[in-house]
Amino acid sequence: MSKTVRDLTAGTAGGIAQVLVGQPFDIVKVRMQTAPKGTYTGMLHCAGGILKNEGPLAFYKGTLTPLLGIGVCVSIQFGVLEWLKRSFANQNLRKGKGGEGGRTLSGEQLFAAGVMAGLGNGVVSGPVEHIRIRLQTQSNTKPTYAGPFDAIKKIYAAHGIAGIYKGQAVTLLREATGYGVYFMTYEKLIQREMAKKGIRRDEISPMNAVLYGATAGYALWAVIYPIDMIKSRMQTDGFTSSTGQKYTSTLDCVRTVWRTEGIGAFTRGLGPTLIRSPFANGATFLGFEMANRLLSSW
Template identity: 70%
Template structure:
């Protein structure tokens, strides 16, 4: 296998782990972000209502789409990240710049992370749009029978552009968020290797989970308000009187006027609870799969 194919495969393992661990928290986050203000007093009420009204399997509503899609997304993230890291590392070695052994500078890691996020957004935009549509529909008012049906109906009625609804917000979220996300994780890994004089594959699984959890919190600290805007747009109507927001900026203005700063923090509770588990699982899955594939 080529290095790129190994990175893509390891990324897929990380993505699947992320979805399986994080999906129940994610559906609560989306419901709290998009429901009318005052619908839920907090995570406990939201989760309780879902369990009472829709049953335990509702926490995995819309999972097929992210299981396939997020697996592909995380695969792309790590594939682009590792390729860009190798590119900068080889250039640093050739020019004698960067850190010891051609190690990447913080700015290079930010660029690599941003590139990973932007490349990922091509897939993550429509995948998350479909997931959010499925997560927010009730059993009594089902519009879409599943991911395939949702894609068919949205594309049939609104074209490919309908599938990419909210893509501007998605690009902002992915580009800025993953720049910080991967910078945080890589710097923690570098520090662990330097302090203990070990190789990357010798970093313990527990540390990989902890560093992934920390990177996840750094990610959400940067992108959460953007994520709220994205969710609002992706659950908005497509046209006519059902459409509330004319653009990303229009959505931002209307949320601010109606709810103030608190409007950009709705659903933060389940996100903060979910983040360490989902992101820790993502990096652990990637690191373990990489070690197996590279024979480290």
């Protein structure tokens, strides 16, 4: 199996693990981010309302889209990341730095690889998350869309490809910034353990992979949460003035939220995100590392 195919396959395993673990927390986050101020008193109020009014399966509402799409997204992330890591390692080797095989990359190299991984991922994650958020926030009694494919069909018919990619500019900003920090944090922790213990990557404990993934997840959200909130607002906004459009652009969204709701709106829904992060991101890296070890033995 080629290294690229292995990376893409292992990335898909990590993406599926991420969705299955993180989806219930994500719907609470999105509801809190997009609801009018004062709708929920906190995370438990929001989660309790979903459970009471919509039932336990509501926590997996819109899961099919991310299960299919996020698997592809994380596959792209790791595919781009690992390819660039190998490219940087070859550069280091030619320059006589980076240790054995040039594989000890600098923070700048890892950040750059993460940024490119995020941009590659953003091309797919933008529409995937847009459709997921539409399904997560629609009325349970009179839903606009019957499911992800119905949502894609209706949005495309009414607004074209631009409708599918609504909120894409802020999505790309979020992905590039966040994944630069995300992968740099994880890889530096991996490097540290390998150097400290004198071990190979495949000898690192799976529990440490979970721990490092959880830490990387917290670093990611510490940087991007306000951007993510704006993305959610843009992706739940109406498409035109006749369909309830509130924001004319990303900057208009930032200004409007700041003026009408204050700085607190930019961190609304942070609680479920911080609870979700160690589980979802730990599962992502555990899925990737374990799948990679298994595939490497074939």
